Amino acid sequence: MRYRARMPTAQQPSTGRRRNPATRAAILGTAFDVVAELGYARLTIEKVAAQAGVGKQTIYRWWPNKGALVLDAVLERSLGPGEPGDLPDSGDLEDDLTAVLVATVEEFADPAFDRALRGLTAAIIEDPELSQAYRERLDEPMRDLKRRRLRRAQEAGQLAADVDLDLAVDLIFAPVTRRWTERSGDLSPDGVRAIVRGALRGLAGSA
Amino acid sequence: MRYRARMPTAQQPSTGRRRNPATRAAILGTAFDVVAELGYARLTIEKVAAQAGVGKQTIYRWWPNKGALVLDAVLERSLGPGEPGDLPDSGDLEDDLTAVLVATVEEFADPAFDRALRGLTAAIIEDPELSQAYRERLDEPMRDLKRRRLRRAQEAGQLAADVDLDLAVDLIFAPVTRRWTERSGDLSPDGVRAIVRGALRGLAGSA
DNA sequence: AGTTTGTCGAGACGGAGCGTCTCGACAAGA
DNA sequence: TCTTGTCGAGACGCTCCGTCTCGACAAACT
Numbered sequence: 001m002r003y004r005a006r007m008p009t010a011q012q013p014s015t016g017r018r019r020n021p022a023t024r025a026a027i028l029g030t031a032f033d034v035v036a037e038l039g040y041a042r043l044t045i046e047k048v049a050a051q052a053g054v055g056k057q058t059i060y061r062w063w064p065n066k067g068a069l070v071l072d073a074v075l076e077r078s079l080g081p082g083e084p085g086d087l088p089d090s091g092d093l094e095d096d097l098t099a100v101l102v103a104t105v106e107e108f109a110d111p112a113f114d115r116a117l118r119g120l121t122a123a124i125i126e127d128p129e130l131s132q133a134y135r136e137r138l139d140e141p142m143r144d145l146k147r148r149r150l151r152r153a154q155e156a157g158q159l160a161a162d163v164d165l166d167l168a169v170d171l172i173f174a175p176v177t178r179r180w181t182e183r184s185g186d187l188s189p190d191g192v193r194a195i196v197r198g199a200l201r202g203l204a205g206s207a
Numbered sequence: 208m209r210y211r212a213r214m215p216t217a218q219q220p221s222t223g224r225r226r227n228p229a230t231r232a233a234i235l236g237t238a239f240d241v242v243a244e245l246g247y248a249r250l251t252i253e254k255v256a257a258q259a260g261v262g263k264q265t266i267y268r269w270w271p272n273k274g275a276l277v278l279d280a281v282l283e284r285s286l287g288p289g290e291p292g293d294l295p296d297s298g299d300l301e302d303d304l305t306a307v308l309v310a311t312v313e314e315f316a317d318p319a320f321d322r323a324l325r326g327l328t329a330a331i332i333e334d335p336e337l338s339q340a341y342r343e344r345l346d347e348p349m350r351d352l353k354r355r356r357l358r359r360a361q362e363a364g365q366l367a368a369d370v371d372l373d374l375a376v377d378l379i380f381a382p383v384t385r386r387w388t389e390r391s392g393d394l395s396p397d398g399v400r401a402i403v404r405g406a407l408r409g410l411a412g413s414a
Numbered sequence: 415a416g417t418t419t420g421t422c423g424a425g426a427c428g429g430a431g432c433g434t435c436t437c438g439a440c441a442a443g444a
Numbered sequence: 445t446c447t448t449g450t451c452g453a454g455a456c457g458c459t460c461c462g463t464c465t466c467g468a469c470a471a472a473c474t
Contacts, residue, residue, distance in 0.1 A: 016449030017441045023451075039333050046431060055452040060433070122329040124389070126246050131390050139389065160412025167401055168410050170382035170392060175374075178381035182331070182346065183338050185377060194374055202409025203375050205367025223420030224470045230422075253460060262423040267462070 026052045027059055031073035036112035040070060040119030067123035067130040074120050075138060078113070084141060087149040093158045094196055096149065101176050101192045108180050108187075121181065143169055159200075171199045233259045234266055238280035243319035247277060247326030274330035274337040281327050282345060285320070291348060294356040300365045301403050303356065308383050308399045315387050315394075328388065350376055366407075378406045 030052035179185030237259035386392030
């Protein structure tokens with residue numbers, strides 16, 4: 001992870017003036033607003049700097065490029081400081097997974113969040129280093145929540161004992177993501193429920 | 208489709224000099240090479256023009272932006288002129304789907320094709336108009352092949368009769384795409400087969 | 415044969431953003 | 445007090461943007 005050293009999470013050296021947290025917050029907040037309004041392609045470091053009332057160098061000092069900046073901006077805005085609480089567990093796996101996916105789709109319905117996340121995704125696809133950072137800081141933690149919920153289902157006998165949990169996560173969640181990125185396919189609550197049901201029961205239908 | 212009128216498929220007016228097909232081919236070929244080498248973000252119209260030995264205006268006359276150019280470049284190179292023959296049908300659905308997906312993964316293994324397709328995908332995510340063009344000209348035709356194969360499986364009783372075919376396509380193919388775009392997850396032949404098996408038999412495992 | 419219409423390579427143009435660099439002001443540790 | 449690093453501001457040379465104009469040329473129509 002070559003980034004880290006220059007990224008905002010780098011630890012302070014012993015001496016010298018300390019980094020201003022308010023400046024960092026202003027930059028990330030503005031970056032989110034800009035990508036939410038203009039998209040990633042038309043986002044400009046100069047625009048963010050001007051709009052945040054900040055020197056360009058202050059951004060370049062802490063973030064190596066647009067992608068890293070947008071990743072931090074999205075992470076800061078969407079996750080916030082709190083712990084990312086567990087997935088719901090009502091006992092009914094199909095209901096719980098459907099609820100999670102419906103909530104995700106509802107977030108996509110907010111144009112600002114939609115554009116911001118599209119921008120981040122576009123950046124990630126082309127930049128292996130950024131995609132690794134995304135995986136470690138956003139995707140893997142979320143994935144862990146999903147695996148945990150599925151493991152409980154497995155222990156309750158609602159999921160086959162020999163099923164690989166990573167396979168299960170992909171089978172359940174990837175179709176929704178695909179319909180979102182390509183803007184085609186049914187993302188209504190019914191459509192989402194059908195995906196969950198299909199993944200759980202299978203298409204062959206021997207049941 | 209507002210593009211069309213300015214896109215290379217537009218029909219010729221009655222009089223005047225005709226468009227040079229060799230020029231079109233040179234531009235698209237060079238565009239593919241450039242995106243395959245540098246990626247989408249660093250692809251430049253000026254670079255394509257210079258490298259193809261062509262005036263900038265000649266590109267701007269026929270393509271409205273980078274995205275449209277790259278879409279045509281990928282379409283031209285990956286599909287070629289021929290009809291996109293049917294999916295294999297050996298009678299064993301799981302084997303056939305696995306073979307198709309393994310072939311797809313093998314294409315991703317070619318760095319040039321990988322970068323070109325990543326570039327196209329990145330462009331599509333941010334541009335609704337381009338994503339529609341992609342859907343109509345590449346995704347939907349492929350999807351149709353998949354639906355046809357699945358319908359035959361349905362008639363043979365290997366797929367539940369009440370299963371929606373678009374749901375089936377997403378469930379089977381989206382996980383592989385996800386693992387590719389995010390560069391994480393098992394894309395080995397075994398991993399791919401597990402996806403197909405999981406989608407067909409279901410995770411709940413009542414069989 | 416001549417005219418019209420559109421294509422083509424070449425490159426000039428003003429403008430936007432790039433990423434680097436330097437400046438003076440300032441704040442925190444030594 | 446002195447050193448070290450942060451900060452806003454903006455100048456710098458550069459690349460690329462998208463538009464425009466030019467002269468050469470080819471296809472269709474008169």
